[in-house]
Amino acid sequence: MGKLKKIKVHIADDHMVLIDGIKAVLKTDEEIDVVGSSLNGEDVIEWYKSNKSDVLVLDINMPKVDGIGVLQEFSNQTSRPRIVVLSSYDDIKLVKEVLKIGADGFLAKKCAGEQIVQAIKTVYNGEQYFSEGVQQKIVSLFSGADSESKQAQDGVFVSSITDRELSILKLIAKEFNTKEIGNQLHISVNTVETHRKNLIRKLKVKNAVGLAIYAHKNQLV
Amino acid sequence: MGKLKKIKVHIADDHMVLIDGIKAVLKTDEEIDVVGSSLNGEDVIEWYKSNKSDVLVLDINMPKVDGIGVLQEFSNQTSRPRIVVLSSYDDIKLVKEVLKIGADGFLAKKCAGEQIVQAIKTVYNGEQYFSEGVQQKIVSLFSGADSESKQAQDGVFVSSITDRELSILKLIAKEFNTKEIGNQLHISVNTVETHRKNLIRKLKVKNAVGLAIYAHKNQLV
DNA sequence: ATCGAGCTCACGGAAAACCGTGAGCTAAAA
DNA sequence: TTTTAGCTCACGGTTTTCCGTGAGCTCGAT
Known part of the structure; x- marks a missing residue:
């Protein structure tokens, strides 16, 4: 032993x-x-x-x-x-x-x-x-049965979310609204909105609630 | 043995x-x-x-x-x-x-x-x-340090959420908006909004995102 | 029989989210 | 060096949420 x-x-x-x-x-x-x-x-x-x-x-x-x-x-x-x-x-x-x-x-x-x-x-x-x-x-x-790879072959490359988007996603999932997030990150509300829009598109959810749910399911908070 | x-x-x-x-x-x-x-x-x-x-x-x-x-x-x-x-x-x-x-x-x-x-x-x-x-x-x-019991001693009895509110909470946590929930439950959007308002107040969250998070944390979905 | 809780609905106004679109800047990759 | 991805910001318009408030109905408990 x-x-x-x-x-x-x-x-x-x-x-x-x-x-x-x-x-x-x-x-x-x-x-x-x-x-x-x-x-x-x-x-x-x-x-x-x-x-x-x-x-x-x-x-x-x-x-x-x-x-x-x-x-x-x-x-x-x-x-x-x-x-x-x-x-x-x-x-x-x-x-x-x-x-x-x-x-x-x-x-x-x-x-x-x-x-x-x-x-x-x-x-x-x-x-x-x-x-x-x-x-x-x-x-x-790999076999192409997944929705994600299907999109890839549509030519629309869906990149994973970026660092900035991730930080905004986390804040959304903590109940902060656009203005509050803008203040915390020292960026314009317009920018936050852009990121939110992109997140909603990329993660294929319908609204901020969907983003929060995604964040929680993926243990981002 | x-x-x-x-x-x-x-x-x-x-x-x-x-x-x-x-x-x-x-x-x-x-x-x-x-x-x-x-x-x-x-x-x-x-x-x-x-x-x-x-x-x-x-x-x-x-x-x-x-x-x-x-x-x-x-x-x-x-x-x-x-x-x-x-x-x-x-x-x-x-x-x-x-x-x-x-x-x-x-x-x-x-x-x-x-x-x-x-x-x-x-x-x-x-x-x-x-x-x-x-x-x-x-x-x-019990010692009264909690916000919940503080409310109770204010005389505003905070009951736990009702059955109807619960069903609406679950639907919100599934990304449905007010109109969709109204259709599903065959009630007016105004009613759904009232329930949403009451939920936000009772659960002490800030918005629908907070409701969704609460629902997920408490495994309601 | 009165009372309260729960569910329903309405209205009006403020705030926020949503949506498309366009565009400038930077830093890294091709 | 050209290109691209990421971050930034703007604008206008639509939709939805948020908020207060008031009110009618039903059912069960006091």
């Missing part, structure tokens, strides 16, 4: 119940060792300043700094852990997003506990891991 | 990772026995038709039938398990709601895994259990 090199894992999620649960699950596997955990993104970044792990199980929805923020933090670093993103929703847009900024795997929370073990081992070995529903969606995207 | 009567527990949550996690945590306690689990409210109700447990750990946010629906189902029955409600949010309104319809305890998911063991044992013994943050909020409500 002393000779076995275990996979060191850090778990980050704002629900301690889930952390403790995952810890208990992983404890049953003798190849895996949970060496740390964090309840928010800030703590994750702090932890990795003086520690390291082979794999990071990272929830997207966290206070202070969210999972996206943590990924961005790591993206500039040379020595970083493999990262499995945990999310309540298997939103394909979110998958795209996190893969772009350095995630190695994506696990929907609705999947079985055993899968997390599999995911950790897979990304540790340098491969990518996706839970079932996610994998299916990726495939259907 | 054969003589020890264990507390039979059923776990209901749409995230299998969490179920497996809680199972693993509870396995370490020799007084508790997990005898079943469900991924949605419908399955919970179905399970209890031919099985029974001492305690039910119940998530609010579930597909098909949500936690509220399950509680309502149980409310008419004589022989029912003690119920600990699990929720992502320690929303005091939600606590009130679930206590009214028969919950025995309320556990925010952000609490530690050990607390779930405590919660199960406490409600099994006929007492009520609340996780820390929830308990604090209840106390502050």
Whole structure:
């Protein structure tokens, strides 16, 4: 037992119940060792300043700094852990997003506990891991059955939302109106309206309510 | 070991990772026995038709039938398990709601895994259990520090939202505008607006976006 | 039988959102 | 260097939301 090199894992999620649960699950596997955990993104970044792990199980929805923020933090670093993103929703847009900024795997929370073990081992070995529903969606995207790729072949390239749009989206989802957002970002209300319009178009929703719902479903708040 | 009567527990949550996690945590306690689990409210109700447990750990946010629906189902029955409600949010309104319809305890998911063991044992013994943050909020409500109770002492009794308001709230949270809601419910747009106004006032939000967010946070959609 | 709560509807005015369209500036990519 | 994407802003017009206020109806509780 002393000779076995275990996979060191850090778990980050704002629900301690889930952390403790995952810890208990992983404890049953003798190849895996949970060496740390964090309840928010800030703590994750702090932890990795003086520690390291082979794999990071990272929830997207966290206070202070969210999972996206943590990924961005790591993206500039040379020595970083493999990262499995945990999310309540298997939103394909979110998958795209996190893969772009350095995630190695994506696990929907609705999947079985055993899968997390599999995911950790897979990304540790340098491969990518996706839970079932996610994998299916990726495939259907490639096969052209998805609305998004259909648009792409219409020639209307739908880029993902920009940083500025994202910040406005978040503020809309916090009940701020156009004028308030303009003041906070020091830009004209006209500009905010333009961004809002573009968001409504890009995310294919009907109004600000739709934007707020999208933001919440995708854990942007 | 054969003589020890264990507390039979059923776990209901749409995230299998969490179920497996809680199972693993509870396995370490020799007084508790997990005898079943469900991924949605419908399955919970179905399970209890031919099985029974001492305690039910119940998530609010579930597909098909949500936690509220399950509680309502149980409310008419004589022989029912003690119920600990699990929720992502320690929303005091939600606590009130679930206590009214028969919950025995309320556990925010952000609490530690050990607390779930405590919660199960406490409600099994006929007492009520609340996780820390929830308990604090209840106390502050009684002490009059909360805005809600302040309103009550102003003599303006703030009743919880009505059935009709709830249905309108749900439609707003689905991106429908006033006219569309009026058509769907066969009532005048003026009436819908009145309900919307009352909702905004009662839930203390600023606009329709706030209503949608409230609806989503409280898993009404 | 009175009272209150819930649901219904109306009206008028202010504010905000929605929509299309056009356009200038910058920084990065082709 | 030309092009493009992103951010900025403007304008005019339409629609919707927001807000207060008042009021009639029904049903169930006091």
